[in-house]
Amino acid sequence: MINDYHFGSITINDRTYRSDVIIYPDNVDASWWRKEGHALYPADIKEIIAQNPAVLIVGTGAYGVLKVSKEVCDLAAEKGMELIVRKTEEACKEFNHLSQSGKKVIAALHLTC
Numbered sequence: 001m002i003n004d005y006h007f008g009s010i011t012i013n014d015r016t017y018r019s020d021v022i023i024y025p026d027n028v029d030a031s032w033w034r035k036e037g038h039a040l041y042p043a044d045i046k047e048i049i050a051q052n053p054a055v056l057i058v059g060t061g062a063y064g065v066l067k068v069s070k071e072v073c074d075l076a077a078e079k080g081m082e083l084i085v086r087k088t089e090e091a092c093k094e095f096n097h098l099s100q101s102g103k104k105v106i107a108a109l110h111l112t113c
Helices: 042-050 070-078 088-098
Strands: 002-006 009-012 015-017 021-023 055-059 082-086 105-109
Touching: 002 088, 009 021, 042 070, 042 105, 055 088, 070 082, 082 088, 088 105
Parallel strands: 055 082, 055 105
Antiparallel strands: 002 009, 009 015, 021 105
16 A cells, blocks of 8 residues: 655655655565666566566656656557556556555556656
């Protein structure tokens, strides 16, 4: 459960992180970084793809600066994965809602711009 998000900081299950995160069903990876900081490519989410989630939520930052490549969209479609791309505040709300659905949901969240 995401308790709070604001620019540069997120609290998940009462623990605060100050770096971009991937929220898996059983843990949080607080060391997530992309090869090109404000672009998302398949190589940046290979660990997520290996987990075979039903839903991948991408938080694009407070202002939506992170851009999701067409290759990521195509890969999600190929894998039958629902891809939700939102500014991070909205992505957090989506995650909290969908994580209660019984589906396997993973969120990759950019915390700043």
